[in-house]
Amino acid sequence: MAVLSYIQAITKALAEEMKRDEKVFVLGEDVGVRGGVFRATNGLYEQFGEERVIDTPLAESAIAGVGIGAAMYGMRPVAEMQFADFILPAVNQIISEAAKMRYRSNNDWTCPITIRAPYGGGVHGALYHSQSIEAVFANQPGLKIVMPATPRDAKGLLKSAIRDPDPVLFFEHKRAYRMLKEEVPETDELIPIGEADVKREGSDITVITYGLCVHFALEAANNLAEEGIDAHILDLRTIYPLDQDAIIKAASKTGKVLLITEDNKEGSILGEVAAIISEHCLFDLDAPIQRIAGPDVPAMPYAPPLEKEFMVNKDKIEQAMRSLAEF
Amino acid sequence: MAVLSYIQAITKALAEEMKRDEKVFVLGEDVGVRGGVFRATNGLYEQFGEERVIDTPLAESAIAGVGIGAAMYGMRPVAEMQFADFILPAVNQIISEAAKMRYRSNNDWTCPITIRAPYGGGVHGALYHSQSIEAVFANQPGLKIVMPATPRDAKGLLKSAIRDPDPVLFFEHKRAYRMLKEEVPETDELIPIGEADVKREGSDITVITYGLCVHFALEAANNLAEEGIDAHILDLRTIYPLDQDAIIKAASKTGKVLLITEDNKEGSILGEVAAIISEHCLFDLDAPIQRIAGPDVPAMPYAPPLEKEFMVNKDKIEQAMRSLAEF
Amino acid sequence: MTINRHESLGLSDQDVLELYRMMLLARRVDERMWLLNRAGKIPFVVSCQGQEAQQVGAAFALDREKDYTAPYYRDVGVVLALGMTARELMLQAFAKAEDPNSGGRQMPGHFGAKKLRMLSGSSPVTTQVPHAVGIGLAAKIEKKDIVSFVTLGEGSSNQGDFHEGLNFASVHKLPVIVMVENNQYAISIPLKKQVACEKISDRALGYGIPGITVDGNDPLAVYQAVKQAADRARASEGPTLIETVSYRLTPHSSDDDDSVYRNKEEVEEAKKKDGVLTFAQYLRDLNILTDSVESDLEQSLKEEIDQATTYAEAASYAEPKSIYHHVYGE
Amino acid sequence: MTINRHESLGLSDQDVLELYRMMLLARRVDERMWLLNRAGKIPFVVSCQGQEAQQVGAAFALDREKDYTAPYYRDVGVVLALGMTARELMLQAFAKAEDPNSGGRQMPGHFGAKKLRMLSGSSPVTTQVPHAVGIGLAAKIEKKDIVSFVTLGEGSSNQGDFHEGLNFASVHKLPVIVMVENNQYAISIPLKKQVACEKISDRALGYGIPGITVDGNDPLAVYQAVKQAADRARASEGPTLIETVSYRLTPHSSDDDDSVYRNKEEVEEAKKKDGVLTFAQYLRDLNILTDSVESDLEQSLKEEIDQATTYAEAASYAEPKSIYHHVYGE
Ligand SMILES: Cc1ncc(C[n+]2csc(CCOP(=O)(O)OP(=O)(O)O)c2C)c(N)n1
Ligand SMILES: Cc1ncc(C[n+]2csc(CCOP(=O)(O)OP(=O)(O)O)c2C)c(N)n1
Ligand SMILES: [Mg+2]
């Protein structure tokens, strides 16, 4: 096993899949010679050539739409949106086309495209380079949305996404890219889409979250362990469709649930998680379902003190976990 | 008071606002000579001329984007999307631009645009003329989303939307257009955006819903009244941002809550409603929070038996209300 | 005297008769749909009438064993020429389980059949343009001799996806043919309120590709233009934009009332140039279409459509519970 | 001998000196930003270097008391010429509360100021094109003598909003000027991988409007083109598409490393045509810019920028709790 950063894990997954299956190709803005603005496709152009690592014109609807057409043909396109915020011009292609292709054609045509995009804040990216955009898509049957929290998950889930027979949106936390490192198996590990993962076993309170917040929660849990508070942490990993069983199990286990997202609070995917819990295990609850999220303002500002005020962080989480435990 | 259909109420609101304020104008596909494909803008072209009732090229991103520019200038554009399903090419303009204009400019520029769109199913419209699309937008601070259930609400809320200093998405149920009729005051009635409305007082169970489902719920409630079940029905009316107080009050009142939407279940706006309840009045609940919604398939099919299977209807609701009462 | 124009295009008398048969089949199927709609038997029709010549002419210029297509909702002529049958179209109109396009899930006019390499289409206009470009890209990557052919209305050429798709195809020199069927209206909006350019094909210059405008009522002119574009595509010379000019003879759809926005005279005037009539005249002038051939043809089409209708009407809907299937692959 | 080209454009010697001062101010502000960035004082710069001539030339051709603008992120020259000050730009760079563009909410380069009738811009490219068209529409409805001027990069001209916006403006004959600043790159993607047309202005034909390509290093050529377009707009003759050709002299932004995708020689070659240098030479040749004028100018710009920097660095951030304000109107 080698220690890989989150972004190295992404690059490795891409390289391995391109090597394994020549139907796999990459397209997006600056993914070629430049290797991507974050360098997620670093080295692929050199290794696989310009026909399989395609620099596209600056047009997200075309990146998605051309990818969809190629996927219908039988290719396995991996499209990159330079920032998740810039996926919005492609919403019609993703929701009207990719998500509905199999269904509308009664299983005749399929659309095995993967769309990767860096999301998330805390990088001085201001309003348009910091957003969590998943809620826009988390109501579209036919789509799957994956948001890995660790390098190992990132690699194994991206490989699964590329092999998945249906369209997958794959959101990578841009602050995780270089911040997170861990040992990642050299083997061809596939991590199944649709399964949440218990990142920490615990018995006092349950934290359900995804993405970078998993780490904040784990750090907080470590601190709280010293105070005798034992947190159970479920990483959703796939945020659409949700792993209902895992959510119900995790919530029932402790009866005290804290949900965390970096997204704006109202209308985030946490609402659905809360609904699942209150539909299925209401009587197992010993406390109201708590949520920590970004505030309901459009997106995080640029100036450092303003960004800080917006961002969910370890301290906010730790405090909420503590009061929930004490409830 | 005159009896108006839902669509007549819309047309009347438009005409009154255009008369009151010459900054108000209408733009969209076929809204001029044709008076709209549903005839919502019927007569406006004749009354206000082609400069204020503008037939646009077939391009939704431009309809929204040009409207946004005009709104920044100080006009009060009312843009029509021919079907809610076709708002998707305009998502970037709506979310990145309209919703964030005031915030990103630190209150310097504003964007008082209203975007109307007919949504909803049960009209043999198949996948792309039947969708409930609100969840795509119900996570965007800066936006308001209104979905009136009655002619009177439609008129009063549309007038408020046009006068609102911020962007408002205004979704009209296309099956309600000619099906619903009621007395609507001739006066200049403004119904406030952001306030839910109790459409029926009751003490046994609480139903929270919006749009056409309000009527199904009211009909079901009438039937159930004969069985001695007394339902409290809250019409959300504004589905973003939600009227939290009204939701908490309605849920606490009976302790048994049924949420209803025509949208696909997972990720619909009901999740947020459930989250608000389970955050604020968990201990007032006597039953798990129930949800009735469309199934998690991309959208309703065309063939009548398939469409019927998809659609929420009075019977499904009545049954759910009965079992909740019996819980 | 009428000059034989098809020979020099490499088309035999039999070819052009078959071309005409296809046009007429499209017209007769379409007419039947309206009757069924007005009789309350099918809820919706969207028509090809007035566009059959360009549709069939174009389809005949493709390699119907290899090429991919992304037809738009009016393309009854295209899909018939590519191998969809009248029965299949009737199954679609009646929204029955056997409809190969979607099993009754989608409205009529939403074509698609993998066996015919015909991409599945949706309602939001112009999304198919990037898809067709994606096919072209796949063909290029895989070094396959495939042409990707896509159609849309002239109103739809104002969508962003038209621009983005054509630009992508031209930068990557992909084997794509984009054919804009200019029928003068986008629902109620006349051409001059949709665009300010003289010709839709003027847009080609912005992509550095050939842009051609042809008479959409003349199947041979369209055949020739599409053939040349296909040759270019196969020679790796990149995409072509073709505009076919004709007129929409019916209302936009069975839900539309066109008397609100255009007058009868205009429609009557256009009917004189109807490709079905003018091409029949061409064939009659060359003695290819004789009275007896014509009446046999009409007779056989009528039987085909009658049978198709009877079959489709009697066929079953899909099971209600089937709506839960095929959201994701199993 | 250098010919006086500005007189015939109605520009006095003082005008062109002022024009040059503005170009130089833009350059010097930009250079200072890089120094501050490399010193770790400001997190981000996106540069105007190489595009000052077109930016200032264009702005000078507008009616700066009436017209509306929607500049894009490189338009330091445009916004300075329109009345934004070096201090305001520094406040933006340091993201301080007094930044008139956004109070420190947005990144540098996201301009906007209602008092200057300069629309607020976002990061997703090209969205400003329809906005500018909306201003043109409002001007037409309200019968106001307003020209709406919008800029974007050539890479951004491949977005759907470019097409949809220009089409709308041309159909409705709106007083809009769309200026594409073609600097040869969209981040790492060179022009030939972005478009296949010869000139970006070739796209105008598809909208039935004039399309003009001018040397972006020549402020007078740009001034003339924009002036003519503004005259057309004021005469209700509709929109104009202008392409200004130059070169991006810096990396895409302070986060970019351009050595990965282009070589130094290419950049050095382009620097020879740098409008700041060539226009200075023009003014020197005409004896408008003398050594003493130039050193006074540099000195005064330096002082202005020093003061702006000092002020902005010392200024306060907005209150953290202010992030909850201005989501909706009160
Ligand atoms: C994105 C989108 N917006 C609106 C519609 C509604 N609509 C369906 S067809 C049509 C007009 C299309 O005109 P054109 O492209 O000229 O094709 P034609 O119907 O004339 O063949 C419109 C507005 C749609 N289907 N998709
Ligand atoms: C919709 C969108 N996609 C991607 C980006 C990321 N991005 C920022 S600038 C840029 C290149 C723009 O190139 P061009 O339009 O030529 O302008 P230039 O920077 O060269 O002046 C890209 C891809 C963005 N801002 N918006
Ligand atoms: Mg048309």
Ligand SMILES: [Mg+2]
């Ligand atoms: Mg550029």
